[in-house]
Amino acid sequence: xxxxxxxxxxxxxxxxxxxxxxxxxxxxxxxxxxxxxxxxxxxxxxxxxxxxxxxxxxxxxxxxxxxxxxxxxxxxxxxxxxxxxxxxxxxxxxxxxxxxxxxxxxxxxxxxxxxxxxxxxxxxxxxxxxxxxxxxxxxxxxxxxxxxxxxxxxxxxxxxxxxxxxxxxxxxxxx
Amino acid sequence: xxxxxxxxxxxxxxxxxxxxxxxxxxxxxxxxxxxxxxxxxxxxxxxxxxxxxxxxxxxxxxxxxxxxxxxxxxxxxxxxxxxxxxxxxxxxxxxxxxxxxxxxxxxxxxxxxxxxxxxxxxxxxxxxxxxxxxxxxxxxxxxxxxxxxxxxxxxxxxxxxxxxxxxxxxxxxxxxxxxxxxxxxxxxxxxxxxxxxxxxxxxxxxxxxxxxxxxxxxxxxxxxxxxxxxxxxx
Numbered sequence: 512x513x514x515x516x517x518x519x520x521x522x523x524x525x526x527x528x529x530x531x532x533x534x535x536x537x538x539x540x541x542x543x544x545x546x547x548x549x550x551x552x553x554x555x556x557x558x559x560x561x562x563x564x565x566x567x568x569x570x571x572x573x574x575x576x577x578x579x580x581x582x583x584x585x586x587x588x589x590x591x592x593x594x595x596x597x598x599x600x601x602x603x604x605x606x607x608x609x610x611x612x613x614x615x616x617x618x619x620x621x622x623x624x625x626x627x628x629x630x631x632x633x634x635x636x637x638x639x640x641x642x643x644x645x646x647x648x649x650x651x652x653x654x655x656x657x658x659x660x661x662x663x664x665x666x667x668x669x670x671x672x673x674x675x676x677x678x679x680x681x682x683x684x685x686x
Numbered sequence: 687x688x689x690x691x692x693x694x695x696x697x698x699x700x701x702x703x704x705x706x707x708x709x710x711x712x713x714x715x716x717x718x719x720x721x722x723x724x725x726x727x728x729x730x731x732x733x734x735x736x737x738x739x740x741x742x743x744x745x746x747x748x749x750x751x752x753x754x755x756x757x758x759x760x761x762x763x764x765x766x767x768x769x770x771x772x773x774x775x776x777x778x779x780x781x782x783x784x785x786x787x788x789x790x791x792x793x794x795x796x797x798x799x800x801x802x803x804x805x806x807x808x809x810x811x812x813x814x815x816x817x818x819x820x821x822x823x824x825x826x827x828x829x830x831x832x833x834x835x836x837x838x839x840x841x842x843x844x845x846x847x848x849x850x851x852x853x854x855x856x857x858x859x860x861x862x863x864x865x866x867x868x869x870x871x872x873x874x875x876x877x878x879x880x881x882x883x884x885x886x887x888x889x890x891x892x893x894x895x896x897x898x899x900x901x902x903x904x905x906x907x908x909x910x911x912x913x914x915x916x917x918x919x920x
């Protein structure tokens with residue numbers, strides 16, 4: 512049997528706890544990215560030998576084609592993260608190695624499948640992608656308008672996992 | 687995260703407070719030979735209502751629920767328990783909209799940890815187990831994905847009927863504040879048994895369980911109860 516004083520204590524504690532019950536949150540905060548990104552890494556052949564090394568442009572521009580938006584004005588960064596369009600199964604990006612030379616620009620074309628993905632009630636839905644192929648403009652002999660030598664799809668699953676290089680871009684040695 | 691930590695800490699404090707009360711009770715008990723005394727008890731059927739739900743219903747616009755409890759004292763300070771209720775969720779976020787509703791039933795047992803000191807002593811500090819299930823109806827859901835670069839997309843996910851099954855462990859306190867009237871709380875740890883159907887747009891709130899997108903839930907109830915007593919057990 513519990514004493515009257517303790518019963519009073521129980522009442523006070525219960526009232527405090529009921530007050531706390533009123534502080535439940537409506538929606539949990541979203542703690543994960545709701546847009547997944549495709550990571551591209553640029554490489555080039557070393558000046559001597561056959562080694563492949565990181566390549567970075569001094570003042571590159573990167574953005575979706577047919578749009579005025581510029582995503583990167585990157586300096587000396589060999590890795591870029593871009594998003595794919597959730598509105599279509601293909602999208603195009605441009606890579607301009609030097610912001611001062613607007614005519615010298617490469618195009619990357621991504622072909623992929625979209626998958627609607629539920630994240631959580633806190634974050635809602637997003638799209639994951641499976642990239643089937645990537646095409647790009649390629650620097651040919653005596654070409655001065657393009658910089659890319661070749662591209663290689665390293666991992667086509669774009670699903671928000673970190674530390675994944677999806678696309679490897681090999682820059683021409685003379686660019 | 688901080689709010690959750692505060693809540694867990696508060697619940698622990700509440701549980702400890704219960705233990706302190708129980709300890710105080712233990713201090714007042716008679717010597718051991720009296721504690722083993724067997725009492726002839728009346729039948730007791732107790733009805734409770736969770737008074738915390740109407741309060742949270744006032745403050746939370748996205749969900750409503752009501753919970754009730756009935757327990758019956760059987761032998762060896764063990765109680766058969768059934769808990770029932772219903773609730774609904776009305777999710778109206780900018781990027782996600784749907785409704786869900788469900789009744790629920792939890793059944794199980796509670797075991798009192800206090801030693802009875804008189805036939806009229808029905809105060810209890812207890813632990814218990816439950817099995818719970820809830821048939822859930824979720825409406826069509828409309829979603830919007832936001833993308834500042836390419837533009838937003840939206841669509842509809844078809845509605846679905848789901849059934850949740852879970853097990854839970856519980857602990858709590860009931861104190862007879864006035865004759866036949868009890869006040870007390872339960873804390874619950876709930877473990878969803880069938881997780882697979884809840885991976886694709888689980889209801890934000892399942893009455894009787896909690897957040898539908900969590901496989902493990904900690905929850906609480908605050909009950910006001912009334913006991914009916916009659917006859918004598920043989």
